[in-house]
Amino acid sequence: MKKILFFGGKGGVGKTTSSCSCAYYFSNNNLKTLLISTDPAHSVGDLLNVKLDSSIKKIKENLYGLEIDPQTERDKYINRIKSNISKTISPVILKEIQRQLDAASISPGSEESAIFDKLIEIIIEESNNFDRIVFDTAPTGHTLRLMSLPELLESWLETLIKKRKKALKLNNMASNLEKKDIDDPIINILQKRKDKLIKARTILIDNNLASFVFVLNPEKLPILETKKSIEIMKKYNMNIENIVINKILPKDSNSDFLNKRREIQDKYLDEIEVTFKNINLIKIPLLDRDIDSEYIKEISNYFSF
Ligand SMILES: Nc1ncnc2c1ncn2[C@@H]1O[C@H](COP(=O)(O)OP(=O)(O)OP(=O)(O)O)[C@@H](O)[C@H]1O
């Protein structure tokens, strides 16, 4: 069993329900667990009836929770970059850069990179304090982007570093300066970020610490999307050892309608068994009411690793 689990999948399939139940399962088995929500909708706190925020709170014996607020993290992230840069750049250029950073802060992707920064910080700081770290993520697209960020950002940072080095070299040549080792504050900042991303990848993939759990319902589209997502994750060498099949209808009910739906589900359940044959399948029935903290305990019994 991997130490860090990310729960992902299409909207509404049961990611929050499953990640909370799984965290309950771990904590009930004497594993000190940290449950983290990276979903802007923040339903972990609502579901467990606890008020969570950016600091770690105890939920129950062996279970702790934390919510990452994308907007707050994004603002902190941009301010951190601003203050780093202000120490190193002349005031005239600084104003322009700050203007560009403000524009960047509302551009797509800035929240994801801020969440990713926070996520890595938590993993680096907390992985020794917990036996398990469980992440509830937002719907698939967003999560996949989060996972591919280290690679994307790394190559982007590498390009920036190269450009900066080239500019400095030209500058030095123009002013006849002999400088073998470039000690440039901007390069240092970029290099530091790159190192952090490499560390993130090492933790997530190379050390074999993390695994991704896909949640789906026995229906056509979630199966197709999960198949596609798993292919993408494999490209990034991410581990996928478990799939949660949620909202499975009861068998042999008194209702023809339900029986008919269950027949359709059976076909998809078979398809799931075949399509994901090397992956552990965790099956959760559709319960007869909305999920609350009592039901989370019940659903946690369906988990076994
Ligand atoms: N096994 C189940 N039985 C009955 N209702 C369920 C079950 N699993 C989830 N639900 C209900 O389905 C809805 C969606 O569940 P949940 O919030 O866990 O999904 P999600 O994938 O996290 O959604 P989102 O993509 O919006 O974050 C909720 O109303 C929840 O109560």
Ligand SMILES: [Mg+2]
């Ligand atoms: Mg959710």
